[in-house]
Amino acid sequence: MFQLQTFEFSPIQENTYLLYNELNDCIIIDPGCYFEEERALLMTFIQSNNLNPVLLLNTHCHLDHVFGNKFVAEKYGLIPHIHPLEKKLLEYAPTSGLMYNMPFDNYSGELAYIDEGSILKAGEDELEAIFTPGHSPGSLSFYCKKQSFIISGDVLFQRSVGRTDLPGGDHATLIRSIQEKLMILPDETIVHSGHGPSTTVIAERNGNPFLRS
Numbered sequence: 001m002f003q004l005q006t007f008e009f010s011p012i013q014e015n016t017y018l019l020y021n022e023l024n025d026c027i028i029i030d031p032g033c034y035f036e037e038e039r040a041l042l043m044t045f046i047q048s049n050n051l052n053p054v055l056l057l058n059t060h061c062h063l064d065h066v067f068g069n070k071f072v073a074e075k076y077g078l079i080p081h082i083h084p085l086e087k088k089l090l091e092y093a094p095t096s097g098l099m100y101n102m103p104f105d106n107y108s109g110e111l112a113y114i115d116e117g118s119i120l121k122a123g124e125d126e127l128e129a130i131f132t133p134g135h136s137p138g139s140l141s142f143y144c145k146k147q148s149f150i151i152s153g154d155v156l157f158q159r160s161v162g163r164t165d166l167p168g169g170d171h172a173t174l175i176r177s178i179q180e181k182l183m184i185l186p187d188e189t190i191v192h193s194g195h196g197p198s199t200t201v202i203a204e205r206n207g208n209p210f211l212r213s
Contacts, residue, residue, distance in 0.1 A: 002125050002147055004192070007042060010034035011102070012064040015194055017151055018045065025122035026051040028078070029142065029151055030059055030194065031068030034104065039071050054122050057114075058082045059153025059194065060136040061090035062166070063097050069107035081112045081120065083131070085138030089168065114140065127151075132181050134174025135162030141182065149190040156182055156191055158199040161210045178211060 005018040014032035026046065033039045046053065056078040058065055069080050069090075082090065094106045114120070116131040120142065127142040132155045139162075143150040154162040156178050164171040182191070187202035204211065 002122075002144060004149075005045060006192070007033070007038070007045075009038045010064055010067055012100075013195055014064040014067075015192070015196075016042070016068070017192060018042075018051075019122065019125075019127075020049065020051050021123050021125050023123040024049070024051050025125075026053045027055040027057060027120065027122050027127070028053055028072055028076075029057045030065040030153065031056070031072045032064050032066075033068035033071065034102065039068060042068070042072075043075065053078060055120055056080050057120060057127075057140075057142060058086065058090075059141065059151065059155075060139040061086040061093060062136060062154070063093040063100070063102070063104070065153070065194065066090060066093050066107065067102075067104050070105050073107055073109065079110050079112045080107060081114050083115060083129075083138030083140050084113045085133070086136065087111065089136055089138075092167075130181050132177040134164060134170055134172075134177045136166070137168040139177070143185070148186060148188055149192060150182065150185065151192045152182065152194070154194040156199075156204060156208075157193045157195065158191075158197050159204070159208055160196075161208070162194075175210070183211070 007016040009032040017029040020026040053076040118129040189201040
């Protein structure tokens with residue numbers, strides 16, 4: 001069974017997620033650690049809980065979700081797993097950083113590509129990759145059916161949805177992704193978003209103003 005630890009990193013207040021199990025295998029999702037003390041906090045949690053990072057996943061590759069990719073990859077010998085359509089965004093991230101006055105060392109090594117239906121494992125625990133474009137061209141959400149939760153990146157938020165005014169964004173595509181991929185999940189499914197608090201599928205189905213016809 002996965003346990004989940006959330007960190008809020010960088011001035012952009014991005015949610016970084018660690019999933020770990022009783023075998024101490026650990027999946028790192030969207031490492032947004034920008035400052036040295038944030039990298040130290042992530043590393044200290046991993047060390048103090050004797051965790052063994054086995055996967056580095058990105059829901060998408062906007063700068064705030066990849067600030068820590070290089071650090072995590074080098075520290076733990078991991079390769080970022082992304083959707084193929086996110087490669088250009090990953091390459092563009094340092095330019096975005098300069099625009100936001102947030103320069104950073106971007107990861108530039110080997111990539112592992114995942115797509116709809118890919119299964120990511122840590123021991124016997126697994127996540128299914130669900131293709132949810134719209135906020136970005138290759139956004140993925142990671143679904144744990146066994147424990148009824150999904151990590152949605154910047155696709156769906158509590159009472160809101162992801163912005164679509166960035167390059168590659170498309171509002172109609174985003175809403176279709178949410179309606180056809182996320183709102184069909186069981187009511188009790190917990191949605192862990194890329195920013196802000198978690199929510200549930202039923203709460204957003206009933207109360208999200210952006211999803212009303």
